[in-house]
Amino acid sequence: MSAKKVSAFSMFHMGKNKNDKKNKSRPPSGIDQPEMMRRAHSSQSVNRSLKKEHGSGSKGRRFLNALKSGGSIRESIRMSGKKLKASSLTSINKDSPFDRVSLGELKNSGQKKKQKRKTLEIARIETTPVSHKSPGNSKTSKKLTDNDAFPSPKKSPKDSPKYNKDNKSPPTNKSTALIAEGNSITASGSKRKGKKMNGDGLTPKKKRKMVNGSANVPESISNGSGEGLPYMYDSTLEATKLFECIIHPVKTGRFFDELWEKKPLLVKRHIPDYNRGWFSTSEFDKILRQDNVQWGVNLDATSFVEDKRETHNQSGKAYAPVVWDMYQAGCSLRLLNPQTYSRNVWKVLSVLQEYFGCCVGANVYLTPAGTQGFAPHYDDIEAFIIQLEGKKHWKLYSPRTDEEVLPRFSSGNFSQQDMGEPILDTVLEAGDLLYFPRGTIHQANATEEHSLHITVSCYQLNSWGDYLQKLLPTAIHMALDENSEFREGLPRDYLNYMGIVHSERELPEREAFKDKVQSLLRKLIDALPFDSACDQMGRQFIHDTLPPVLSENEKVCSIHGAGEKWDGSLNRVLGVSEIQPDTEIKLLRRNVLRLLTEEEKVRVYFNTENARVYRGADPNYFEVTAEMAQAIECLIQTYPDFMKVEDLPMESVTDQINVTSVLYERGLLMTASPLEKVFDEPGDSETDDDDDDDDNDDQEL
Numbered sequence: 001m002s003a004k005k006v007s008a009f010s011m012f013h014m015g016k017n018k019n020d021k022k023n024k025s026r027p028p029s030g031i032d033q034p035e036m037m038r039r040a041h042s043s044q045s046v047n048r049s050l051k052k053e054h055g056s057g058s059k060g061r062r063f064l065n066a067l068k069s070g071g072s073i074r075e076s077i078r079m080s081g082k083k084l085k086a087s088s089l090t091s092i093n094k095d096s097p098f099d100r101v102s103l104g105e106l107k108n109s110g111q112k113k114k115q116k117r118k119t120l121e122i123a124r125i126e127t128t129p130v131s132h133k134s135p136g137n138s139k140t141s142k143k144l145t146d147n148d149a150f151p152s153p154k155k156s157p158k159d160s161p162k163y164n165k166d167n168k169s170p171p172t173n174k175s176t177a178l179i180a181e182g183n184s185i186t187a188s189g190s191k192r193k194g195k196k197m198n199g200d201g202l203t204p205k206k207k208r209k210m211v212n213g214s215a216n217v218p219e220s221i222s223n224g225s226g227e228g229l230p231y232m233y234d235s236t237l238e239a240t241k242l243f244e245c246i247i248h249p250v251k252t253g254r255f256f257d258e259l260w261e262k263k264p265l266l267v268k269r270h271i272p273d274y275n276r277g278w279f280s281t282s283e284f285d286k287i288l289r290q291d292n293v294q295w296g297v298n299l300d301a302t303s304f305v306e307d308k309r310e311t312h313n314q315s316g317k318a319y320a321p322v323v324w325d326m327y328q329a330g331c332s333l334r335l336l337n338p339q340t341y342s343r344n345v346w347k348v349l350s351v352l353q354e355y356f357g358c359c360v361g362a363n364v365y366l367t368p369a370g371t372q373g374f375a376p377h378y379d380d381i382e383a384f385i386i387q388l389e390g391k392k393h394w395k396l397y398s399p400r401t402d403e404e405v406l407p408r409f410s411s412g413n414f415s416q417q418d419m420g421e422p423i424l425d426t427v428l429e430a431g432d433l434l435y436f437p438r439g440t441i442h443q444a445n446a447t448e449e450h451s452l453h454i455t456v457s458c459y460q461l462n463s464w465g466d467y468l469q470k471l472l473p474t475a476i477h478m479a480l481d482e483n484s485e486f487r488e489g490l491p492r493d494y495l496n497y498m499g500i501v502h503s504e505r506e507l508p509e510r511e512a513f514k515d516k517v518q519s520l521l522r523k524l525i526d527a528l529p530f531d532s533a534c535d536q537m538g539r540q541f542i543h544d545t546l547p548p549v550l551s552e553n554e555k556v557c558s559i560h561g562a563g564e565k566w567d568g569s570l571n572r573v574l575g576v577s578e579i580q581p582d583t584e585i586k587l588l589r590r591n592v593l594r595l596l597t598e599e600e601k602v603r604v605y606f607n608t609e610n611a612r613v614y615r616g617a618d619p620n621y622f623e624v625t626a627e628m629a630q631a632i633e634c635l636i637q638t639y640p641d642f643m644k645v646e647d648l649p650m651e652s653v654t655d656q657i658n659v660t661s662v663l664y665e666r667g668l669l670m671t672a673s674p675l676e677k678v679f680d681e682p683g684d685s686e687t688d689d690d691d692d693d694d695d696n697d698d699q700e701l
Contacts, residue, residue, distance in 0.1 A: 177396070177424045178259055180250055181268040231554045231670065234640035235589040239355035242348065246384065247433065261382070261406060264396050264424055264440060267433040274431035275386050279342055279364055281452050284333075287341040288320035298340070299323070301331040302373040309375040309413045327366065332373025335364040338454065339546060340612045345454070347549040354591055358462045359544035361614065363455045367392065372445035375413035378404060378438070381457035385434040389452035394434060395422040397441035407439045408461060414441065428453070462537075471533035475524055482527075486520060535596035542594045542605040543619040546612060550588070558588065558670040577675035579660050581646040581653050584672035587639050592668055595632050602629045608667040622666065627651075628659045635663075642672045 232238050240252070247255055250265065259265050293299050295313040301323070303310050312331055314322065327333055339346040345362055352360045361381075367373055369390075378399070385394070397419055399405045419441065427447060428434055436442060438459070479486045496502075497509045555561025567574045579585075587593070593606040605621040624632065631648040650656045663669045 177264045177266060178250070179266045179268070182249075182270060231551060231557065232589070235351070235354045235548075235591070237640075239351045239353075242351050243355050246386070247435070259435065261437045264434065264436040266424065266426055268426075268429075269431045269433075270429075272430040275388050275433075277344055278348065278386060278388055279338060279345055279452070279454055281366060281389060281450075283342060284335065284364065284366060284452075285320060285324075287335070288318060288323055291341050293318045293335075293341075298336055300334040300336065301326045302334065303331055304372045304375050305330075307375075307415050327368055330368055330371045332368070332371065333366040334373070335366075337613055338362055338364045343549070346546060346612060349456070350546040350549050352456070352458070353541075353545045354589060356458045357591070358458055358541060359460070359614070360456060360458045361460075362457065365451070365453055365455065367446040367451045369446050369449050372443075374443070376416070376419055376441055376443040377411045377413055378407065378441045379457070380407055380410045380438050380460055382438055382459045383436055383440075383442075384456040385428065385436075385453055386456065387428040387430055387432045387434075387451070387453045389430055390449045391430075391447045392428045392444050392451040392453060393447055394424070394426055394428060394442065394444040396424040396436055397421075398423050399439045399441070404439050404441075406437065406463070408463070408465070411441075419443075467533060467537060470536045471528060471530065474532055474536075475528050478527065478529060479520075479524055483523065485523070532597075535594065535598075538594040539596060539605050539619065541591070542607045543610075544615065545591075545607050545610065547608050547610045548589045548592060554588070554670055556674050557672070559664055559667050562674055576678045578678055579645060579657055579664060579671075579675065581644070581656065583645050583660070583675065584642040585635070585645060585660060585664070585669050586642045586672075587635055588668060588670050590639050593632075593636075595629060595636065602626060604632060606666060606668055622662070624659075624662070627655065628662070631656070631659045632663070635669075 244252060247265070247267065250259075250267065255265070287293060295301075295315055295318050299313075299318045301312045301314075303312065312326060323333065335341075339349050339362060345364075349360045349362055365373070376395075376397070400420075404411070426434075428451075476486075491509075491513065494509075494513060497505065497507050498513055502510065550558070550560055552561070563575060563577060564573050565575050566572075588608070592608060593604050595602070595604055597603070601623050602625070603621045603623050605619055607620070609620045611617050627650065631650055634649055635643070645656050645660050646653060648656045648659065650659065660669065
């Protein structure tokens with residue numbers, strides 16, 4: 001018989017864990033910038049050739065001037081002699097993998113109607129090495145467009161200019177843009193390049209997965225091994241399948257090995273409705289009319305004309321007629337937190353956060369035809385640009401210096417003179433995807449039609465450095481409390497031989513000082529509280545993330561939709577139900593809670609009561625005993641499977657039901673089936689039984 005597993009919390013009440021002994025508060029993590037997290041910028045810049053072609057610069061300038069002077073946009077339009085035409089909006093009729101985004105019901109992108117055009121002959125993913133070039137060396141930079149061929153020549157390190165800190169030349173690491181076109185891929189330079197391909201890019205021996213009679217994108221989001229179940233079986237698996245749909249046809253293994261935090265990715269699908277279901281201009285208009293959208297908090301109106309970026313926000317509530325007047329005047333509109341208003345965006349982001357293990361945010365950008373709203377800049381997030389309607393012309397540029405590679409904070413606005421040659425120059429159409437790492441300088445403008453895209457952002461302040469900012473201060477606090485050597489005084493005269501003015505002197509006292517510090521650091525490293533720091537990152541994750549979106553079937557199996565209800569016709573409570581020892585339970589999502597120790601207590605942080613605005617409220621948590629923590633740990637490790645209440649590692653059935661009730665009533669658990677009602681109809685209630693007992697007692701008296 002296997003030995004009984006011992007929980008990390010089983011010894012908590014006997015003595016404090018040395019590694020977590022003094023983890024009383026969250027270590028400092030730098031400057032808290034909630035605004036930066038909400039604003040996952042995806043800038044658009046002016047394209048002067050387009051501006052001249054479509055006349056956008058002149059026709060919109062007087063309206064923007066009216067905004068600056070506080071004048072009326074409508075009056076400006078009337079005085080102009082002619083009314084601006086509204087941009088035509090793309091109609092959406094076809095299927096998309098995101099069209100029905102209820103969990104477990106995301107469908108494949110297929111063509112139910114026969115297409116008149118032929119299937120793409122062959123899709124390609126091809127790469128070209130691109131060295132980081134400074135603006136001064138822009139002539140030698142290779143300009144890439146989506147119409148070019150992308151060979152992958154082998155280059156020696158000496159072929160790229162070296163970074164020199166003295167003259168601030170660009171770094172030497174190479175950057176390549178990966179381009180996928182169509183529904184399948186081939187890698188240039190690979191041994192398989194010469195294979196014969198079918199019209200859809202598949203080898204003859206490969207069988208195509210058919211959905212509704214057509215070869216398709218990846219399998220629909222399902223419930224993992226629980227195929228066909230009316231609830232999400234495994235949130236991590238669900239999230240994996242969703243991300244596969246987003247970056248299709250690129251495989252996730254290749255994406256994270258070759259592209260993640262390294263290179264841009266462009267996916268040209270030629271399926272306009274592939275991204276349908278995320279968001280639409282019609283939904284934007286509905287939100288403006290039905291919800292309380294505030295200028296500067298939820299919505300921005302911006303312009304970028306003649307190399308100058310301006311914000312034209314009004315004050316107070318953003319009323320739809322005023323917003324659309326500004327749009328007609330040439331302003332780009334940015335909805336900062338679409339997940340607050342759009343259930344579809346909320347659903348997708350709440351699933352993706354399970355995949356990335358960090359907060360996943362989004363901004364929506366609506367840009368009038370022939371205009372631009374933002375200056376070139378780089379962001380502090382990993383950006384996924386999902387084109388929903390219309391077209392947008394994008395230019396990407398490599399980071400100019402090593403300091404701009406994977407930056408912790410976004411840049412200011414750059415001018416066109418600051419930019420060199422782009423490493424990618426392309427037009428996104430509806431259904432396309434563009435990914436680029438944080439630090440990639442970018443700009444974009446709408447072409448001859450309006451553009452609507454959503455930028456999905458993640459990995460803000462989620463680096464090894466951010467983890468170490470939590471790990472090292474905690475380790476130092478623990479060392480000061482537990483080891484008297486760290487509390488010994490500094491040498492009395494150390495200021496006489498240490499410091500910048502003494503840095504060039506070779507003194508035995510300096511060597512002894514450095515040896516002592518290195519000795520303390522070695523002792524510090526040997527006792528680093530790795531798990532405690534990870535728990536602090538986990539606590540931040542729970543605070544930052546969205547609450548899960550539940551299906552109707554999940555609701556009826558949880559407190560979110562089950563249990564007692566008031567019946568007005570009977571004037572009584574109906575549907576009374578109770579948790580039983582044989583009730584099967586599981587966590588709603590893998591990352592719905594975080595169990596940790598802090599301030600000498602065991603706490604459970606959870607996100608089911610979070611607002612749909614980034615850090616809209618304080619963190620939600622409750623405290624539990626060490627014995628209850630063992631049961632919660634068991635539920636975490638059992639996920640995604642159900643387990644019976646009576647199998648929880650507690651000493652009595654009463655304790656098992658108590659800890660289950662605490663979690664259930666916080667909205668953290670679901671049952672395998674709706675709880676059985678204890679009583680419901682008049683005459684079957686416990687109250688009626690009590691009345692009968694009282695009558696018998698009266699007769700005996």
